[in-house]
Amino acid sequence: MITGTPKPIEEILEMLEPYDNIILAGCHGCVTVCRVGGEKEVQVLASTLRLAREAAGRKIAITEISLERQCDPEYVEKLRPYVSDHQAVLSIACGAGIQFLAEKYAITPVLPGINTGFLGVTERQGEWAERCQGCGDCVLHLTGGICPVTRCAKSLFHGPCGGSSQGICEVGKDVKCGWQLIIDRLKALNQLENYGKLKPYKGWHTSRDGGPRRILREDMI
Amino acid sequence: MKSGSNLEKVLAAGHFSVTAECGPPRGADPEVVRKKAAYVKGNVDACNVTDNQTSVVRMSSLAGCLLIKEEGIEPLIQMVVRDRNRIALQSDLLGASAMGVRNILCLSGDHQKFGDDPQAKNVFDIDSMQFIHLVKSMRDEGTFPSGKKLDGAPKFFIGCAVNPFADPFEIRVPRLKLKVEAGADFVQTQCIYNMKKFKEYLELAKKQGLHEKVKILAGVTPLKSAGMAKFMKKMVAGMDIPDEVINRIAAEPKEKQAEKGIEMCIELIQELKEMEGIAGVHVMAIEWEEKLHEIIGGAGLLPRPVVE
Incomplete structure (x- = not known):
């Protein structure tokens, strides 16, 4: 799965400084499994942010929504009815999901609520470790x-x-x-x-070094 | 002759060779290098110039090589694959050869975590094994890895490093064998303190006939104090300093420990000199180059042979 860690609350509050009315978007995919961006984390983060902003004397309205996946267009579309009523979207999906939202909602700021980590496994409850760099x-x-x-x-x-x-x-x-x-x-x-x-020199062109990658499956298009 | 370097000639003539190393300064002052060179001159067949060792930024190895060359010392350029991709490596190989550097040591490089810039991005495009192969193919085939022809092949006597004291022990000789197959002409070992383990390693290498395929230069570092020994044992990964070595130097009063360290280093070289399969010694007197003459002379290895 794709793992991640929550951003420090201070950093998120600073990002949200210009806004009073936002969507907090979770994802039911990998980030739910690694407990950083699912429905439960949306609830906890929303409460924390509301309390912090209230304490600072400037309330914030937060609409909590969790999508099946933020990396699939059909699910990302489900956010559309809400987006125009809000000033920004704070996403706690992985970097792919956050970018996909930004791409689909061109005039709404989309902000990252987590730091995306790596392709890894759950070694035990509460511990994840990297296994693949997708080279x-x-x-x-x-x-x-x-x-x-x-x-x-x-x-x-x-x-x-x-x-x-x-x-x-x-x-x-x-x-x-x-x-x-x-x-x-x-x-x-x-x-x-x-x-x-002796192994041949690795071709890194199939990794990130070849530029942003794309998989095209003619049989599925 | 593959490279025509002095080191290659000395070894080919059957002499017990001596190399040392110079760490370039943490600044742009060439005088620091010249001062070290004065201590090295006349005592070695070639002198390594390190490449940002322990990932601490220093004057480049190539610049250091050229400075010591101006002082009349044969340079041995160290190059790590940590900071350069294959494009930069090839380019620097051509540049070094063009400037008359004839010996190279192909290394992975310490992880950047140990230096002043632990947040730097590392490269490791190819590894040290593949780098050896790259230098060899450029030298012997006269081609780039792409297959395109070189306009003048670089001439290098190709070296690699081994650490017989790192784990897993059982893979250390197979790994040396791979380096030899990749194209290494000589190997410089990690500093030897644990002679028992080193002998075990050497025996295994000899069983494979590796000592006949590659010139093995045994690495030694004189200890300045018991404190230095303890620090190295604790802090340097893969450094094996047995307690009896530490106890021997620690038994001396502080002001006599340096002297003892040199005595122990000389003894070690003399023992290595007599061992079948050891073609030379690599003396890493870290920030202690002024002692090289005393150590190498003390071991009976001066004057250095002149081979035409």
Whole structure:
């Protein structure tokens, strides 16, 4: 899923400074699963903002709406009846959702209520960790199902570097060395021979480096 | 000769080689480099110039190389893939070769987290293994990775680094083997303090015949004090300093610890000199270049051979 973290309330209040009447838009997709932008978070954030603004002597009206997904045009359309009656939309969906709203409602300011994180997994309740950078050219079959681009702090294709110590990466004591994980898993799979081959230079053109990406499926259009 | 560098010649002639390193200054003053060069001159076959080590911004390695070259020292340029994509790497290789730099050390580079700019974006377009391959293919095939022909191939004696003390130990020799296959001519190791582990590593490398395919230069760093040893052990990832080494220097009174550190370094070099498979020594006297003559001379490695 796409993960995220709430923006500090002070930052949101500063963004909302010019407005007295806004929509707070949640999303039932990834951000609901990682508990940062769903219906419940919309309620909590709306109350917090109302209280803060009331305490500051300038009330704010907030219409709470949660869409099925903010990254799909049919659901984004559901906001249309409300938008023109409000000065701005505060979205707590991921960056894709926020931008999609901005695109569809060209003359209404759309503001980010969360900081979008990464493509990750729930390791345990309350803890999410990155697994994929969406580089567009997957090599997981060669690396024991563990991604060197994402899990190695230097995205090395022939790790581990000299900074790997007792399974821990040089960047921090809470960071596992991705290449130690790869080696362990290759060993468990009896595929360590995969290590001994020089891999071609990665083509980053399929990643963000090729410019904004687009997937076109002729069979579906 | 692949590069015609002095280091390559000295090693090809079968001499035990000596390299050292110079860290460029944190500023634009060339005098700092010249002063260090004066301590290095005559004591080495080539001198590494580091490339923003520990991600702390310093004068560029290429500029440092040219400054020491002007002083009559053969430069060995260190290049990390942390800060440059393949376009910049290729361009700098051509520039360095054009200016007469004939030795290179291909490195990943410490993560930017350790420096003054931890918020910087890193590059890692290709890794150090692929960088070795890139230099080799430009040198030997005379082509860019794109396949297009070079207008004059860069000439480099290609080096890589290894850390026999990092984990997992079992992958360290296979990783060296890969670097050799990618095109490394020589390797400089991380500073050796744990001789037992290093010997274990060397034996495994020799079993694969790697010492015959690549010149192994053993890395040493003289300890200035017990405090420095403890700091390095604790703070530098992959640095293995056994307690007996620390205890030995700590047993001296503070004012005598530096002297002891040099004595221990000389002993270490003498031991390495006798080991089969070790082709030379790489002395990293960190911000202590003035001691190079004493250390290298003390180890019986002066004067340096002149090979035509």
